[in-house]
Amino acid sequence: MNSEWILSTQGPKTFARLPILGTTASRTLEENAIQNHPPGYLMQRAGLALAKLSLAVAPHAHVFWIACGRGNNGGDGLEAAIHLHQWGKEIHVSMPAADKPLPTDAGLAFARARQAGVAIHDHAPDHWDICIDALLGIGLTHAPTGTYADWIGLINSRSCDVISADIPSGLMADTGDAPGACVNATHTLSMLRLKPGLLTLHGRDVCGNLWLNTLGLESTAEPTAWLNPMPAAYHRPHLSHKGSFGDVAVAGGTRGMQGAAVLAARAALQSGAGRVYLALLPSANGEASVKVPADLMQRHTDALQPQQLTLVAGCGGGEEIAHPLPRWLLESKHLVLDADALNAIAASADLQTLLQGRDVDTTVITPHPLEAARLLGCSVGEVQADRLRTAQLLAKQFKCTVILKGSGSIIAAPDRLPHINPSGNGKLAIAGTGDVLAGMTGAALARHASAWKAACAACYHHGALADQWVKRTSLTASGLLESI
Ligand SMILES: NC(=O)C1=CN([C@@H]2O[C@H](COP(=O)(O)OP(=O)(O)OC[C@H]3O[C@@H](n4cnc5c(N)ncnc54)[C@H](O)[C@@H]3O)[C@@H](O)[C@H]2O)[C@@H](O)CC1
Numbered sequence: 001m002n003s004e005w006i007l008s009t010q011g012p013k014t015f016a017r018l019p020i021l022g023t024t025a026s027r028t029l030e031e032n033a034i035q036n037h038p039p040g041y042l043m044q045r046a047g048l049a050l051a052k053l054s055l056a057v058a059p060h061a062h063v064f065w066i067a068c069g070r071g072n073n074g075g076d077g078l079e080a081a082i083h084l085h086q087w088g089k090e091i092h093v094s095m096p097a098a099d100k101p102l103p104t105d106a107g108l109a110f111a112r113a114r115q116a117g118v119a120i121h122d123h124a125p126d127h128w129d130i131c132i133d134a135l136l137g138i139g140l141t142h143a144p145t146g147t148y149a150d151w152i153g154l155i156n157s158r159s160c161d162v163i164s165a166d167i168p169s170g171l172m173a174d175t176g177d178a179p180g181a182c183v184n185a186t187h188t189l190s191m192l193r194l195k196p197g198l199l200t201l202h203g204r205d206v207c208g209n210l211w212l213n214t215l216g217l218e219s220t221a222e223p224t225a226w227l228n229p230m231p232a233a234y235h236r237p238h239l240s241h242k243g244s245f246g247d248v249a250v251a252g253g254t255r256g257m258q259g260a261a262v263l264a265a266r267a268a269l270q271s272g273a274g275r276v277y278l279a280l281l282p283s284a285n286g287e288a289s290v291k292v293p294a295d296l297m298q299r300h301t302d303a304l305q306p307q308q309l310t311l312v313a314g315c316g317g318g319e320e321i322a323h324p325l326p327r328w329l330l331e332s333k334h335l336v337l338d339a340d341a342l343n344a345i346a347a348s349a350d351l352q353t354l355l356q357g358r359d360v361d362t363t364v365i366t367p368h369p370l371e372a373a374r375l376l377g378c379s380v381g382e383v384q385a386d387r388l389r390t391a392q393l394l395a396k397q398f399k400c401t402v403i404l405k406g407s408g409s410i411i412a413a414p415d416r417l418p419h420i421n422p423s424g425n426g427k428l429a430i431a432g433t434g435d436v437l438a439g440m441t442g443a444a445l446a447r448h449a450s451a452w453k454a455a456c457a458a459c460y461h462h463g464a465l466a467d468q469w470v471k472r473t474s475l476t477a478s479g480l481l482e483s484i
């Protein structure tokens with residue numbers, strides 16, 4: 001029952017489709033398991049896994065500070081303390097002074113620790129080499145205050161390794177929100193299953209290297225979401241021609257904003273689309289203010305045959321994109337809607353109706369949080385407060401596949417469990433990378449003919465390019481697409 005390394009700060013360490021459980025589903029799994037095992041069994045396994053991981057991370061550490069809260073997360077810490085104590089390590093276990101009795105499992109761990117000769121203090125040590133953060137787990141209900149907040153501040157004030165039990169204390173397991181002080185871990189050992197909050201919003205910044213220990217529990221229960229897996233490599237048959245991989249047209253680039261459309265078109269080309277057309281909007285007068293590679297075929301927007309191709313619409317489209325959108329929404333075989341196309345749809349009930357009328361698995365929308373907020377008529381704060389829910393809401397409302405972009409992009413579609421994308425990093429937070437994603441999604445859609453599969457694959461590949469970025473120079477959107 002070893003812990004599995006899921007994510008490093010450089011990208012995914014596992015390529016599988018792993019289940020992700022929100023707190024309600026996690027508690028159901030835990031409660032079912034507790035009934036089938038002797039008291040304290042799971043917590044003892046969790047404690048052993050924590051102790052082993054902390055030794056593996058810091059084999060030469062002398063003093064282990066084990067900061068335990070007064071819930072079952074603290075119980076995991078106490079069980080880890082018993083092992084480290086028995087292995088001859090110098091440990092300092094802290095627990096805030098009693099305000100109410102410990103829950104059953106943590107109470108059992110407390111008694112076991114006492115019996116094993118572990119001293120439990122109500123203050124932090126002066127010095128430590130590594131900290132096990134077992135203050136708060138999935139039971140967090142509000143921003144930490146008092147001793148909890150003080151200790152979180154203290155943990156974050158030193159540069160030692162911090163192993164968070166289950167989830168960094170202060171992070172909301174369902175959403176990745178951190179309503180107040182939050183531990184900044186170097187490693188997080190998620191117990192039983194991954195949680196959404198570890199993978200989106202603040203999760204990736206505070207959990208450091210992410211590990212998983214299932215504590216040996218199999219489950220057939222339906223997860224809340226899946227970790228977006230690395231897609232199978234696509235094979236270009238020997239017997240193929242330029243028509244085998246689908247045609248993509250990128251429409252956008254109003255006057256002065258043609259760079260975005262060219263980036264998306266180049267990304268589609270680099271991603272293996274058989275033919276890529278660039279359709280600049282009429283105000284551009286067919287003239288691109290940026291260099292257009294000879295591989296791109298330029299077309300007038302009216303000359304496009306949307307029934308026969310995958311149309312990527314929006315990139316640098318300005319307000320002008322609203323005019324051709326009705327026809328494209330009605331006629332396009334496959335459609336990727338980004339940026340200004342989404343803003344136009346947000347502003348028009350008629351365009352929304354046309355979008356909702358399309359076959360479900362033919363359309364991908366790729367909003368960033370502000371575009372998502374406009375589409376839903378809410379604030380960016382509300383979008384980010386629950387990214388999983390927002391993406392599912394968009395998918396349901398607009399009847400299409402959604403990539404809600406940002407740290408921990410969410411891919412959602414009607415009647416499917418969403419995926420949370422593990423690849424990608426903050427280097428992508430730069431203008432133009434969203435256009436590259438739109439082009440990559442267009443190429444994948446032209447090839448796969450399934451909006452869902454295309455979105456999952458493109459999102460993963462796009463993030464992986466940033467994870468593989470080793471150049472000393474900053475990532476740029478054109479550099480990103482050239483690395484495809
Ligand atoms: N019961 C078991 O056998 C197992 C429990 N596990 C551990 O148990 C954890 C869940 O335990 P709990 O449900 O007890 O939850 P927590 O240990 O996260 O703590 C919940 C307690 O803290 C209080 N609390 C919530 N927010 C607070 C805040 N901001 N400041 C101070 N106190 C706050 C709650 O009122 C509650 O009393 C998991 O995260 C996991 O670490 C796992 O080891 C799996 C096995």
Ligand SMILES: Nc1ncnc2c1ncn2[C@@H]1O[C@H](COP(=O)(O)OP(=O)(O)O)[C@@H](O)[C@H]1O
Nearest residue numbers: 405406407424425426428429431432433434435
């Ligand atoms: N911290 C991050 N981690 C992973 N991906 C990110 C992060 N920040 C930004 N991205 C990705 O970068 C892209 C930015 O897209 P967008 O905001 O639309 O930019 P633009 O419109 O300028 O091209 C999206 O794919 C988004 O998911």
Ligand SMILES: [K+]
Nearest residue numbers: 136165167169
């Ligand atoms: K914790």
